[in-house]
Amino acid sequence: MTRHPLRTALLTSAGLIVAGFVVIALGQRVVARTLDVSDQMAGIVSGGIGGIALISVGCVFALVQVGRFVEDGARSDTDTVIDIVAQLNALPPAPDPPRKTSRRRAP
Amino acid sequence: MRRATPLVLAGLFTLAGAAPALAAHRPAAEADVTVTVPITAEAWWTSSPVCAGGVPCGTLGATPVNPFGAGTLHVAVTAGTETARSYLTLGTAAPPGAELTDATLTVALDTTTPGDGNEAPDTSHVWVCVTTQPVTPGEGQIGTPPAADCSTHVELNYQPGAIPSLTGDLTPMLAVLSKPKITLALIASQRSATTDAWHVVFSSHTRAAAPTPPASLVETFGPTGSTVAPSPPAPPAPSTRTPALPATSPAPPSVAPPAYVPPAVPLPGDVTATDAPAPAPQVAGSTAAASAAPSAPLADSASTTVGFAYPVVLLLPLVIGTTLYALGRQLVGPMRRRPER
Numbered sequence: 001m002t003r004h005p006l007r008t009a010l011l012t013s014a015g016l017i018v019a020g021f022v023v024i025a026l027g028q029r030v031v032a033r034t035l036d037v038s039d040q041m042a043g044i045v046s047g048g049i050g051g052i053a054l055i056s057v058g059c060v061f062a063l064v065q066v067g068r069f070v071e072d073g074a075r076s077d078t079d080t081v082i083d084i085v086a087q088l089n090a091l092p093p094a095p096d097p098p099r100k101t102s103r104r105r106a107p
Numbered sequence: 108m109r110r111a112t113p114l115v116l117a118g119l120f121t122l123a124g125a126a127p128a129l130a131a132h133r134p135a136a137e138a139d140v141t142v143t144v145p146i147t148a149e150a151w152w153t154s155s156p157v158c159a160g161g162v163p164c165g166t167l168g169a170t171p172v173n174p175f176g177a178g179t180l181h182v183a184v185t186a187g188t189e190t191a192r193s194y195l196t197l198g199t200a201a202p203p204g205a206e207l208t209d210a211t212l213t214v215a216l217d218t219t220t221p222g223d224g225n226e227a228p229d230t231s232h233v234w235v236c237v238t239t240q241p242v243t244p245g246e247g248q249i250g251t252p253p254a255a256d257c258s259t260h261v262e263l264n265y266q267p268g269a270i271p272s273l274t275g276d277l278t279p280m281l282a283v284l285s286k287p288k289i290t291l292a293l294i295a296s297q298r299s300a301t302t303d304a305w306h307v308v309f310s311s312h313t314r315a316a317a318p319t320p321p322a323s324l325v326e327t328f329g330p331t332g333s334t335v336a337p338s339p340p341a342p343p344a345p346s347t348r349t350p351a352l353p354a355t356s357p358a359p360p361s362v363a364p365p366a367y368v369p370p371a372v373p374l375p376g377d378v379t380a381t382d383a384p385a386p387a388p389q390v391a392g393s394t395a396a397a398s399a400a401p402s403a404p405l406a407d408s409a410s411t412t413v414g415f416a417y418p419v420v421l422l423l424p425l426v427i428g429t430t431l432y433a434l435g436r437q438l439v440g441p442m443r444r445r446p447e448r
Contacts, residue, residue, distance in 0.1 A: 061437075
């Protein structure tokens with residue numbers, strides 16, 4: 001049994017995305033508890049933009065890792081084909097088929 | 108060397124770097140802290156300008172001038188109509204994480220300098236309101252002053268003495284005073300009677316050889332959550348005199364600037380009279396000096412507290428670094444199925 005190579009990547013991505021939503025929720029709390037725009041800006045910037053950035057990084061990271069996994073699978077298939085070809089080349093050459101003797105017509 | 112060793116070492120180094128800052132951080136305002144709030148700008152407006160040379164201010168070429176001493180601030184009422192008001196822009200004095208629990212404004216009155224306009228200060232009714240609009244430093248400015256929000260206000264009380272003063276407990280205004288970039292507007296009470304006529308004069312921070320100290324706002328900060336209850340909306344401070352109007356008359360939520368229409372002053376090159384507001388008077392040595400350094404604090408704060416309100420934020424670089432390390436390691440690592448150990 002093998003550990004799926006995407007497990008760690010997807011767990012990391014999920015963690016980043018969840019952290020982004022948590023940060024957005026915290027920012028919303030900061031913004032909602034005051035009417036002072038200068039305080040609200042801190043919540044908007046740190047919570048809103050920071051949360052969106054975390055979610056974006058998580059999504060992009062998952063996309064990149066899945067792409068790498070698919071690419072790795074394709075490369076693996078290619079390697080398999082190359083190995084098969086190499087094995088075929090390593091076989092002893094097949095005997096030449098018998099030549100047909102041509103008969104010359106008598107002048 | 109194991110793969111996690113660099114990560115552990117990076118974490119230890121970051122913790123070692125952040126430890127002094129964490130240890131040096133003092134929890135904000137464990138005890139009450141009293142701070143004299145710096146006043147960053149001062150200005151006063153008038154609705155009864157005086158022009159140079161005795162020329163009526165509506166005359167062509169008439170230049171309004173400050174008839175009073177340089178560096179003085181004024182609040183005045185004539186025949187029940189406000190004729191002068193002053194503004195004090197406050198700087199930042201709040202220690203981080205502390206909560207404003209008390210504020211007292213003291214305005215020492217100049218009653219001795221002749222020619223500054225002082226008149227019956229003991230009968231004055233001065234309200235302290237706030238405005239968030241920008242205030243241009245200057246003296247004897249005409250035109251429309253920044254609108255003052257008097258939905259929460261305090262009336263100053265006259266205190267006789269060697270240096271008479273107007274004092275007021277601004278506790279009802281703590282909520283607005285906690286905000287940044289607040290300007291106090293010292294205006295005449297909106298309950299002035301038509302018989303009221305008074306004029307209070309006090310020194311600005313730029314006044315040379317000032318006979319009285321400038322206005323000062325002393326704020327007390329306590330630990331967060333030390334405020335007992337939210338301040339009630341605008342109960343005016345008890346006055347030592349009988350108000351000109353019945354005390355039951357409701358206070359207006361917002362006080363409009365004095366309805367003063369400046370005299371028409373032709374613009375350069377314009378031969379016809381216009382309704383354009385007259386330019387602010389240029390008082391020699393006062394307006395220019397005030398505009399030269401409008402943002403410089405005129406008074407230093409009594410105490411300064413440095414640090415973060417939430418020192419745990421110092422660990423944020425460690426979290427970001429760890430996350431970036433983990434992401435980078437996964438991005439450059441092999442993407443192959445590992446056999447089970």
